[in-house]
Amino acid sequence: xxxxxxxxxxxxxSIFDGLSVTFSHFFREPYTIQYPDRMPIPVQDTLPYxxxxxxxxxxxxxxxxxxxQRACPIDCILIETRKDKETKSMLIETFDIDLAKCMYCGLCxxxxxxxxxxxxxxxxxxDFSLESMVRRFIKEPVTAYKPKKKGEDDxxxxxxxxxxxxxxxxxxxxxxxxxxxxxxxx
Amino acid sequence: xxxxxxxxxxxxxEVPGVLLRVAGMLAFxxxxxxxxxxxxxxxTSWVERRVWARIQxxxxxxxxxPGGFLQWLADGLKNLLKEDVIPQAVDEPLFRIAPYLVxxxxxxxxxxxxxxxxxxxxxxxxxxxxxxxxxxxxxVGILMAGWSSNNKWSMLGGIRSATQIISxxxxxxxxxxxxxxxxxxxxxxxxxxxxxxxxxxxxMFHNPFLLVSFLLFFVCALAEGNRTPFDLPEAESxxxxxxxxxxxxxxxxxxxxxxxxxxxxxxxxxxxxxxGGWQVPRFTDDPTxxxxxxxxxxFLKAYFWVFVAMWVRATLPRIRIDQLMALCxxxxxxxxxxNTLGTAFFMVLFPEGSLVVRIALVAVVLAIxxxxxxxxxxxxxxxxxxxxxxx
Amino acid sequence: xxxxxxxTDDHGSAGGFATEEMTLNMxxxxxxxxxxxxxxxxxxxxxxRRAVPDVGYLHRSIEKIAEKVGWHGFMPYTDRVDYVAAxxxxxxxxxxxxxxxxxxxxxxxxxxxxxxxxxxxICSHLLAFGAMGMDIGAFTPxxxxxxxxxxxxxxxxxxxxxxxxxxxxxxxxxAWDLPPDYAHKVLRFLDxxxxxxxxxxxxxxxxxxxxxxxxxxxxxxPEMAIAYNLVGPNLRASGVDYDLRRDRPYSxxxxxxxxxxxxxxxxxxxxxxxERYIVRLHEMRESAKIVRQALEGLPGxxxxxxxxxxxxxxxxxxxxxxxxxxGDQSWYVVSDGSERPYRVHIRTGSFSxxxxxxxxxxxxxxxxxxxxxxxxxVVAPEVDR
Numbered sequence: 010x011x012x013x014x015x016x017x018x019x020x021x022x023s024i025f026d027g028l029s030v031t032f033s034h035f036f037r038e039p040y041t042i043q044y045p046d047r048m049p050i051p052v053q054d055t056l057p058y059x060x061x062x063x064x065x066x067x068x069x070x071x072x073x074x075x076x077x078q079r080a081c082p083i084d085c086i087l088i089e090t091r092k093d094k095e096t097k098s099m100l101i102e103t104f105d106i107d108l109a110k111c112m113y114c115g116l117c118x119x120x121x122x123x124x125x126x127x128x129x130x131x132x133x134x135x136d137f138s139l140e141s142m143v144r145r146f147i148k149e150p151v152t153a154y155k156p157k158k159k160g161e162d163d164x165x166x167x168x169x170x171x172x173x174x175x176x177x178x179x180x181x182x183x184x185x186x187x188x189x190x191x192x193x194x195x
Numbered sequence: 196x197x198x199x200x201x202x203x204x205x206x207x208x209e210v211p212g213v214l215l216r217v218a219g220m221l222a223f224x225x226x227x228x229x230x231x232x233x234x235x236x237x238x239t240s241w242v243e244r245r246v247w248a249r250i251q252x253x254x255x256x257x258x259x260x261p262g263g264f265l266q267w268l269a270d271g272l273k274n275l276l277k278e279d280v281i282p283q284a285v286d287e288p289l290f291r292i293a294p295y296l297v298x299x300x301x302x303x304x305x306x307x308x309x310x311x312x313x314x315x316x317x318x319x320x321x322x323x324x325x326x327x328x329x330x331x332x333x334x335v336g337i338l339m340a341g342w343s344s345n346n347k348w349s350m351l352g353g354i355r356s357a358t359q360i361i362s363x364x365x366x367x368x369x370x371x372x373x374x375x376x377x378x379x380x381x382x383x384x385x386x387x388x389x390x391x392x393x394x395x396x397x398x399m400f401h402n403p404f405l406l407v408s409f410l411l412f413f414v415c416a417l418a419e420g421n422r423t424p425f426d427l428p429e430a431e432s433x434x435x436x437x438x439x440x441x442x443x444x445x446x447x448x449x450x451x452x453x454x455x456x457x458x459x460x461x462x463x464x465x466x467x468x469x470x471g472g473w474q475v476p477r478f479t480d481d482p483t484x485x486x487x488x489x490x491x492x493x494f495l496k497a498y499f500w501v502f503v504a505m506w507v508r509a510t511l512p513r514i515r516i517d518q519l520m521a522l523c524x525x526x527x528x529x530x531x532x533x534n535t536l537g538t539a540f541f542m543v544l545f546p547e548g549s550l551v552v553r554i555a556l557v558a559v560v561l562a563i564x565x566x567x568x569x570x571x572x573x574x575x576x577x578x579x580x581x582x583x584x585x586x
Numbered sequence: 587x588x589x590x591x592x593x594t595d596d597h598g599s600a601g602g603f604a605t606e607e608m609t610l611n612m613x614x615x616x617x618x619x620x621x622x623x624x625x626x627x628x629x630x631x632x633x634x635r636r637a638v639p640d641v642g643y644l645h646r647s648i649e650k651i652a653e654k655v656g657w658h659g660f661m662p663y664t665d666r667v668d669y670v671a672a673x674x675x676x677x678x679x680x681x682x683x684x685x686x687x688x689x690x691x692x693x694x695x696x697x698x699x700x701x702x703x704x705x706x707x708i709c710s711h712l713l714a715f716g717a718m719g720m721d722i723g724a725f726t727p728x729x730x731x732x733x734x735x736x737x738x739x740x741x742x743x744x745x746x747x748x749x750x751x752x753x754x755x756x757x758x759x760x761a762w763d764l765p766p767d768y769a770h771k772v773l774r775f776l777d778x779x780x781x782x783x784x785x786x787x788x789x790x791x792x793x794x795x796x797x798x799x800x801x802x803x804x805x806x807x808p809e810m811a812i813a814y815n816l817v818g819p820n821l822r823a824s825g826v827d828y829d830l831r832r833d834r835p836y837s838x839x840x841x842x843x844x845x846x847x848x849x850x851x852x853x854x855x856x857x858x859x860x861e862r863y864i865v866r867l868h869e870m871r872e873s874a875k876i877v878r879q880a881l882e883g884l885p886g887x888x889x890x891x892x893x894x895x896x897x898x899x900x901x902x903x904x905x906x907x908x909x910x911x912x913g914d915q916s917w918y919v920v921s922d923g924s925e926r927p928y929r930v931h932i933r934t935g936s937f938s939x940x941x942x943x944x945x946x947x948x949x950x951x952x953x954x955x956x957x958x959x960x961x962x963x964v965v966a967p968e969v970d971r
Binding site for chain 3: 031
């Protein structure tokens with residue numbers, strides 16, 4: 010009999026308490042982010058600096074060293090290079106990244122000497138065919154970048170190289186104060 | 196309603212009065228079904244989703260119409276346009292009929308549910324008995340759906356539903372007894388008339404046993420309506436979708452329509468039996484204005500309990516089938532019997548009721564609400580206490 | 587209201603009715619089999635006679651992949667061993683490679699690893715908590731748990747750029763140092779999170795219906811737990827006080843002061859579903875303590891040791907055990923001195939948890955099976971790998 014009453018009392022009080030918890034949520038703000046159309050700022054801007062989105066390659070500073078191709082565990086990067094007989098410089102003929110295969114692990118960006126291959130904050134890439142998931146970065150052969158001893162002086166390449174260097178530096182020592190995940194509630 | 200029909204009969208002496216009355220009832224019934232029940236059931240689905248969402252820190256449907264209000268229409272349209280898939284191995288006639296029976300069961304309950312002093316389809320003298328009986332038609336439909344689906348999960352759901360609804364009929368009936376004892380009639384209008392508009396004149400404050408009865412009735416009604424914590428027939432995490440597993444399109448939606456419509460039936464019954472129904476203070480002599488006030492009174496009271504059912508659903512886990520039975524036979528039935536006896540004794544002691552007891556019970560309920568509010572404040576403070584901000 | 591179902595073999599024909607058991611196929615697609623698990627259930631009405639787990643629907647041959655992709659390249663694959671708690675799997679692989687290659691990990695890197703791993707543990711337990719509530723029929727705790735989990739995901743995203751498959755650790759350390767102002771952000775999160783665990787208690791743990799559903803259901807005795815090789819929270823809920831972080835310390839865990847929650851039999855008996863549930867809830871609090879201490883005592887220095895890109899550990903074998911949210915995960919790695927591991931074998935907690943289900947299933951109800959799976963916190967990818 011005592012157990013009977015205790016059961017009833019426990020049921021009543023615990024349900025009462027549970028109801029009070031749920032009722033208190035009527036006075037709290039909802040947490041939903043209404044992606045993608047009702048965002049105060051685009052989602053891409055709320056992502057941290059280290060976000061691993063689609064891979065992008067800055068061909069201006071690509072040295073054609075194939076380090077990224079070797080680092081990739083699933084071989085989703087294909088680079089073909091050739092020595093130009095006349096100018097004695099290296100030409101990059103193909104630079105394909107199969108984004109359908111890519112698992113966004115970031116291993117390819119680490120060995121890159123100039124920070125040419127890097128992750129972007131883009132992530133919306135749904136498509137109807139696998140073929141279109143292959144990003145072909147080179148249409149015509151490009152001359153590979155050669156690091157200069159006394160620093161880059163070309164006004165076009167310099168800012169790109171600076172960005173690349175900063176990207177690599179991130180692995181060892183963070184400098185960029187990434188925009189805080191604003192707009193993510195709380 | 197009756198006066199109006201009588202007047203109509205007097206104005207047209209060549210038509211037999213009975214015919215006119217039947218025609219009037221049918222017309223009013225159809226009006227209730229299409230203008231009231233279907234929209235209310237639909238809107239309930241939207242309200243439920245919004246209430247759930249807020250409790251779960253979400254927003255809920257908010258795109259169709261202002262605040263997502265027309266979501267129920269969009270869902271209904273979508274489901275009407277969807278293909279009505281009938282699997283090859285099902286028992287086709289039964290499979291097709293089952294949803295209609297379920298809907299018929301809950302719609303028929305509205306016959307005896309009052310919407311106001313004169314707004315009722317038929318003021319049956321056995322009204323409340325009729326409602327408990329006719330809502331059992333739902334179980335036939337669900338059992339049929341479960342069996343004819345030719346699917347083991349569906350069958351388990353159907354059988355669970357049958358077990359549950361038939362068992363819970365008993366405590367449900369027993370919790371109505373005290374009300375009938377106090378008011379001396381089975382007619383829903385008569386029960387309402389036995390109460391006043393002021394809270395302390397409501398049946399739930401008549402004596403302590405009726406207050407308990409009221410809680411038990413709500414629990415049993417939740418079980419009858421297959422609502423959490425008693426939603427075993429369609430227990431999603433256990434039986435996939437229970438009896439509705441094989442249904443698609445509008446047929447599937449009809450089950451849910453019945454569920455949401457049933458919510459209003461539950462609310463209206465609680466309001467009628469225990470909370471004074473449509474009783475309003477007699478502030479005017481204009482019958483139309485009074486009828487409107489009465490309608491909104493009972494509607495708001497009923498909808499409050501619909502809201503409570505949603506809120507309970509968002510809070511509680513589901514109980515197991517053997518615990519469901521144990522709860523029914525070990526707890527609800529004995530307590531309901533005790534309440535009936537207690538009310539009978541109380542009425543022998545105080546044939547006219549006792550104002551002191553009524554006021555005391557109102558005070559008890561107010562105290563519970565106060566404690567509840569304190570508890571809610573405590574939870575809010577805890578969540579915000581340490582720089583939590585608004586969550 | 588505990589179940590007492592007595593089953594004898596002649597029950598089926600009691601009262602002259604000839605009844606037969608039915609075979610239910612629960613899964614691979616079923617709402618309560620998280621991921622793709624499959625159970626062949628022999629049931630007599632609602633009561634189960636037998637539930638036979640059928641594993642292998644999520645087999646991705648991760649062990650074989652390791653033999654092909656090399657030491658560095660396997661790191662992202664370890665995320666997929668147990669994608670609910672990827673950080674600890676990362677850690678196991680890094681530790682295996684480091685101990686084979688004799689790499690000394692900088693102290694700051696170890697601290698970063700612990701912070702990340704413990705945040706991941708909270709993440710995983712939150713999911714277990716929410717899924718458990720949902721399987722029992724309460725939907726609200728799930729969304730509340732996921733809400734908090736999102737915040738940890740945000741933190742981890744800031745740390746390593748991904749929300750689920752982190753790939754944060756490297757052989758020799760971690761890939762990135764903590765971002766600026768990270769300690770402050772984590773502490774702010776923990777300050778608001780821990781009171782919410784108490785709220786979860788009020789909402790779900792102490793609910794009478796919830797207790798009735800879980801207490802005294804599928805009780806696993808300590809002997810049985812050890813015999814079936816249960817690990818982690820499942821083992822501790824059975825009353826066996828064993829946690830690798832404390833009893834076979836690795837990384838920098840000896841630096842931290844934390845307690846190991848053990849099942850006490852609060853409502854039912856030690857080793858029932860409710861104990862397995864509450865042990866996880868307590869572990870979240872303990873993990874939060876560890877994260878706090880690690881952030882306070884964070885040493886300076888580099889976060890990664892010099893490791894050759896063409897990493898070739900000398901021939902040998904190593905057995906690494908790591909306490910993941912699902913318990914002792916042991917990695918057996920053999921190197922033949924080449925640039926690829928010769929053999930990798932992973933033994934995970936979920937797999938042994940799956941094996942105990944069959945012996946517990948007799949006499950449980952179908953609803954109990956759902957509770958049992960949820961309380962064992964079986965994660966399908968970890969079962970099959």
